[in-house]
Amino acid sequence: MTLSAILIVSAALFGIGLYGALSQKSFVMLMMGLELMLNGSLLATMGFWSLALGGAPKGQLLAIIIMAVMAIELAIGFALIVAVYRKRQADVTEALETLAR
Amino acid sequence: MTMTDVAFYLLSGFAIWTGWRVFRVDSMIRATFLLLLSFTSVGLIGLLLSASYLGAATIFMMAVEMMVMGLFMVMFMMNPAGLNPMMMVHQHRLSIVAGLLIFAAMTGAVLLTPLPSDPVAADRPVLRDLGIELLGDSMLIFETAGVTLLATMLGAVVLSSRRGRFGPTDAGSVPPGLSAGGPPAGRQPKGGGSHGGHGGHGGHGGQGGKGAHDGHGGGGSHGGHGKNGGDGNHGGHGG
Amino acid sequence: MSLIVGLPALLALLLIGLWAAAALDTAIGRLIVGRPVGMAATDPLRAVVADYLRQRTDTEAPDHLNWLLAPGYYFLLAVVGLALVPFAPDQSLIALDTSVVLWGAAEAVVVVAVFLHGWSPNAPFPLIGAYRYVAIGLPVMLLSMFVLIAASIPAQSLDLRAVVESQRGLWNVIRQPLGLPLFLAVVMSLTLRGPFDYADSADLAGGTSAEDGGPRWIAWQTARAAMLVAACAIAATAFLGGYLGPVLPGWLWLSLKTLAVMVAVVLLTHLVPRMPVAQMLTLIWIVLLPIAFLDLLIAGLGAL
Numbered sequence: 059m060t061l062s063a064i065l066i067v068s069a070a071l072f073g074i075g076l077y078g079a080l081s082q083k084s085f086v087m088l089m090m091g092l093e094l095m096l097n098g099s100l101l102a103t104m105g106f107w108s109l110a111l112g113g114a115p116k117g118q119l120l121a122i123i124i125m126a127v128m129a130i131e132l133a134i135g136f137a138l139i140v141a142v143y144r145k146r147q148a149d150v151t152e153a154l155e156t157l158a159r
Numbered sequence: 160m161t162m163t164d165v166a167f168y169l170l171s172g173f174a175i176w177t178g179w180r181v182f183r184v185d186s187m188i189r190a191t192f193l194l195l196l197s198f199t200s201v202g203l204i205g206l207l208l209s210a211s212y213l214g215a216a217t218i219f220m221m222a223v224e225m226m227v228m229g230l231f232m233v234m235f236m237m238n239p240a241g242l243n244p245m246m247m248v249h250q251h252r253l254s255i256v257a258g259l260l261i262f263a264a265m266t267g268a269v270l271l272t273p274l275p276s277d278p279v280a281a282d283r284p285v286l287r288d289l290g291i292e293l294l295g296d297s298m299l300i301f302e303t304a305g306v307t308l309l310a311t312m313l314g315a316v317v318l319s320s321r322r323g324r325f326g327p328t329d330a331g332s333v334p335p336g337l338s339a340g341g342p343p344a345g346r347q348p349k350g351g352g353s354h355g356g357h358g359g360h361g362g363h364g365g366q367g368g369k370g371a372h373d374g375h376g377g378g379g380s381h382g383g384h385g386k387n388g389g390d391g392n393h394g395g396h397g398g
Numbered sequence: 399m400s401l402i403v404g405l406p407a408l409l410a411l412l413l414i415g416l417w418a419a420a421a422l423d424t425a426i427g428r429l430i431v432g433r434p435v436g437m438a439a440t441d442p443l444r445a446v447v448a449d450y451l452r453q454r455t456d457t458e459a460p461d462h463l464n465w466l467l468a469p470g471y472y473f474l475l476a477v478v479g480l481a482l483v484p485f486a487p488d489q490s491l492i493a494l495d496t497s498v499v500l501w502g503a504a505e506a507v508v509v510v511a512v513f514l515h516g517w518s519p520n521a522p523f524p525l526i527g528a529y530r531y532v533a534i535g536l537p538v539m540l541l542s543m544f545v546l547i548a549a550s551i552p553a554q555s556l557d558l559r560a561v562v563e564s565q566r567g568l569w570n571v572i573r574q575p576l577g578l579p580l581f582l583a584v585v586m587s588l589t590l591r592g593p594f595d596y597a598d599s600a601d602l603a604g605g606t607s608a609e610d611g612g613p614r615w616i617a618w619q620t621a622r623a624a625m626l627v628a629a630c631a632i633a634a635t636a637f638l639g640g641y642l643g644p645v646l647p648g649w650l651w652l653s654l655k656t657l658a659v660m661v662a663v664v665l666l667t668h669l670v671p672r673m674p675v676a677q678m679l680t681l682i683w684i685v686l687l688p689i690a691f692l693d694l695l696i697a698g699l700g701a702l
Contacts, residue, residue, distance in 0.1 A: 059163060059164050059167040059207070059208075061274050061276070062270060062274060063167070063171075064167075064204075064208075065265070065269040065274075066265075066266050066269055067171040067174065067175065069261070069262050069265035069266050069269065070178075070262055071174065071178055071197070071201075072261060073258040073259065073261045073265075074175070074178045074179050074181075074182070074258060075178070076254070076257055076258045076261050077182070077254045077255060077257065077258030078182045078254075080250060080253065080254035080257055080258075081182070081248040081249065081250060081251050081253075081254035081255075082182070082247065082248060083247040083248060083249050084235065084236055084247055085235065086228070086231050086232055086235050086236060087182070087190070087236070087247070089228070090181055090182075090190065090191070090194055090228070091182075093194060093224075093228075094178050094181070094194065094197065097174075097178070097197060097201055100201060100213075101174075101201045101204065101205075104204070104205045104208050104210045104213055105208065107208075108208035108209060108210060108278065108279050109208070109276065109277070109278050109279075110274060110275045110276060110277055111277060111279075112277035112278065112279055112280070113209075113279030113280065113283045113285060113288065115288040115289055115291070115292035115296075116292065116297070118210065118213060118285070118288070118289045118292070119289070119292055119293065119297050119300065121210070121213045122213070122216075122289075122293075122304075123300070123304065125213075125216065125217065126304045126308065128220070129220065129224065129308070129311075130307060130308065130311045132224055132227070132228070133311045133312070133314075133315045134311055134314055134315060134318070136227070136228075136231055136315070136319075137314065137315035137316075137317075137318035137319040139231070139235065140318070140319040141318045141319055143235065144321070149235045149236075150247070151249075152249070186461065188461070188464075188517055189461070189464070192464075192510065192514070195510065202503075206494070211494055211495050211496040212499060212556070215494075215496045215499035215502075215503050216499055216503075218500075218503040218506075218507070219499060219502050219503035219506050222503060222506035222507045222510055223506050223509075223539070225510070226506075226509055226510055226513060226532060226536065227536075229513065230529075230532065240459070240461065240517075240520060241461075242459055285495075286495055286496065286555075286556060
């Protein structure tokens, strides 16, 4: 369980998340991709804190900030999805091709 | 190869495999809970790394988040149960290349840089350190996060409120037709322009719309779930 | 606690607790409606065998995997909860210094398990039960978070073992009186009982269990009973002092206290009626959650 192994695993999660975020048409699936990317970065943070920082408390703080960011992104993301659907019946990214109302 | 190493490899393999399956399964509910499994594995790896609070809190938060995400999946995805095969992707090859490229670049960076090594001591009071840090040196960050979450809650309610700033948000919207380009689906109510009452969840809507369920746990309010069938333009319902 | 000692102890407590939960449910249910109690102790055992031998039913295009595994997830969460409970000073099967948070995580995953149980049959009543339960189960989990944090404040630790040790002078139920009633509400919600039974209720013809045939039904009921044992053990640990007590050995005290909490929960199940979902939501968010904050405030002031 070396730091390199943890970082490679988190890079894999990040890569899969990026694939999802770029390839999915539907908004909700796109958010799943974003969540996976944050998952990867959370794992990397925990790995660095545990194996390279000697348990400095600011490492755990960063991980908690990442979790807060996940929650915030999910909440606002879903609210925007609901709002955009109500206004324009758009549930896929293709439907938002113009800025026009 | 100690027990923790074996556990780490099993958990990380499971995390990556479930993360990949999220985008391959047809059933949207399964995709959501596969992501939950991926997060749970990362949380358990956190427990192995003696980040006891972070690991447990990851599992906790993600269970709630994925539950809400599941409800949104059913709301917005066309194939929630996976009864038909489905693949809604665009720029597929570009995304695969981008994902692989990022993975290769990051792995290269990891393998080529000399990483520091300073493992956390086994008897370090990790939890106590976190508590003192959160409420001591980093109190400002903590409070800012709290205010940000409050702003998120307000923002989520405002963004998904039916009573918009320029009039009801669904005044001009009509549900899509049952056939492409056909007349709007659903019952057309006489007053208001809201979507006709899709049955929805009998337990919610039946009380004359009193339910003030505009917030759910886990650190942030997500704009409501389900539709109160046909209660038109009642103000102040957070969805 | 070593696995050799801990695992059999856990299984013994679990099996006896399962039988006690089923027997209590039957006995108290019959007493309250005025029927003779009869063989309430053995009726559940006969029901297990009878239900297992009944016909297995199926629906159209269910989610087979999750329907099969949902009682398994539920049962696993109950086992995890019971493994966090300390049987003796510094002895619990899962020794973690954030066991309160892990129990909270188990509660959150219970909502997921019940939702999957209602989603999988691909039928209307189970789906409605699942959705109703999500609306109620998530805010009820917030209540449990706050009362357990309040119980952890005198212990200055998130470890259940430390929480028990901090009650050597005075039990938490006395110095934080609001904690246990709120936690009983949480227990009822976790085990789909009484006033919080929005998932499996009779007004939905069985709710998430509406389409379950014999074997699936008994698996789900077994998991529910196991969760009752686990949640009541956690309640006894956090509020009633766990294994602390004068004369008898620790594990016996823990079992007696768990049994007492189980009796209280089953009584409330059969005596308290259920409100419509919207009113229950209003109650939780507007009444119970501020009471939980008050409980946390009392605990904090006590620690100053």
